[in-house]
Amino acid sequence: MTFLYRRNANYSSVVGGFDLITAPLDGTILPGVTRASCLALAGDLEFQKETSLRLHPHELVYTMDDLARWSSEGRLLEALAVGTAAIVAACNRIGYEGKDIVLPEAGLGSVGTALRKKILDIQEGRAMWKGWGVVCS
Secondary structure, X not given: OOEEEEEEEEEEOOOEEEEEEEOOOOOOOOOOHHHHHHHHHXXXXXXXXXXXXXXXXXXXOOOHHHXXXXXXXXXXXXXXEEEXXXXXXXXXXXXXXXXXXXXXXXXXXXXXXXXXXXXXXXXXXXXXXXXXXXXXX
16 A cells, blocks of 8 residues: 545645645655655646646655554545556555454546556656657657
């Protein structure tokens, strides 16, 4: 699992307040272009406006206890796995201490869908994005 989407502790319907969290690159997870692309897109105001998402991307050390707590508080909304082959894939349940933490979205939710679509559009030449692609003739 590379990204978590949660309602942050300061959430209000007026201000927004949704965190897109990934672990820091401290050896826990591998660095990668897709991870970096997701972080860059999530923090980009143009992407947020285009997708109507208000995201605050963070690199944050978190534990399984944190995930369980966020889930029980109704704050854990989506879990995503990202990588070169998968691009962006949903994680719908996480096993922990003999129980499942079940995510509310079945399949990709709003964040996963938006990130996957944008990255594929850029990769496949349907969209240009801030110099990320070069047209080859």
